[in-house]
Amino acid sequence: MDTFLLLLQGNPPETSVPWRHRAGGIVTAVLLLLGLALATSLLAVTLLYLRAQSKLEAVEEAVQKLQVSLQPDDASDASAKGSDTLQLLDEAQAGVQLLKAQLGNVSAAYGEIQIRLDNVSAARAAVQGRYSDVLTKLSRGWRFYSGNLYYFSQERKSWDEAEQFCVSQDSHLTSVSSQAEKEFLSNETKGQAHWIGLTDRETEGSWRWADGTEYRADASRGFWSENQPDNWDQGIGGREDCVHIHSINRNLWNDANCTQPFRWICKQAHGPAGL
Structure with a gap:
């Protein structure tokens, strides 16, 4: 078995x-x-x-x-x-x-x-x-790592639609609890951009994880791409309030417009809080 x-x-x-x-x-x-x-x-x-x-x-x-x-x-x-x-x-x-x-x-x-x-x-x-x-x-294709279950989608959705899917599976868009977990997620995304559960949509610059864990800026500073987050206005309605793994830039984090379609990662968490 x-x-x-x-x-x-x-x-x-x-x-x-x-x-x-x-x-x-x-x-x-x-x-x-x-x-x-x-x-x-x-x-x-x-x-x-x-x-x-x-x-x-x-x-x-x-x-x-x-x-x-x-x-x-x-x-x-x-x-x-x-x-x-x-x-x-x-x-x-x-x-x-x-x-x-x-x-x-x-x-x-x-x-x-x-x-x-x-x-x-x-x-x-x-x-x-x-x-x-x-x-x-x-x-059904979920991955098991360090006591948690992860789902890496093949289709693309907006951040909100991706979170709705995760909730329907008794999970949330993933939080990140360590450098090791960040590397695991990067390896599993296989060069594709994926939404994670980090957003500052409620208050600009005040980041939070979708699963309710506390965001710690100091611990996660090295996870962002250079000069990110920048809240760039792409001219498509709204600014950049949701975060995805940036496949182009060494799988580091980048803030993006929440309506953009990306793959996503769900996490059914049983481990420690996120960064």
Whole structure:
């Protein structure tokens, strides 16, 4: 299966994909074992509850019989039975109350374990759903790198249309978190200009990533082409408020008019924030 997934990604065997799926299998197995352990605990508590319930019923029945036997036939009979027997009845009733309290504790433990078991089942389903989504995206040509999934389009759209497509795939136009990620993106674009998720359309000069991560100007200064961004007015309506990887200039960044059609890169992020 790992080899098949690698072929789908177009990456060599040394990529992180096999580790990712092994990790997913380990997490699923741990959740399964935890679920089995909780199910076993739930069964044990259930048996304890039933045993306590049975004991309580037996004690209550004995108390009822004692109460009946203590009903006096006449005044002399009541005096004969005396205070010692009445004290025994009080102790038996106290025992019943203690058993009821213990039964309540067992019932509370049962409910707590049931909640934990439900949580484990939900977590297991979430993990299975997540890795199912990863496998589905890989089979559709997405790339896997450093814990994130990337989609490199073949068609061209405006920046807004590209972002809409990414959102429809539970992702956003890509942010960039490191020099290594920047190089990965540059290698995968194969000499074609691609939109990334950086824009200053809301406030000129105030750049932000489409996925909501913080833009850090100092860390990303070396990623721009020379004299960029320049917000050049190309005379086609509006200025340059969206960023693409500039294939002509060593795959560095360039601001461009958001309406221009370029290929694009989506990122389903699970890693650190962008630059």
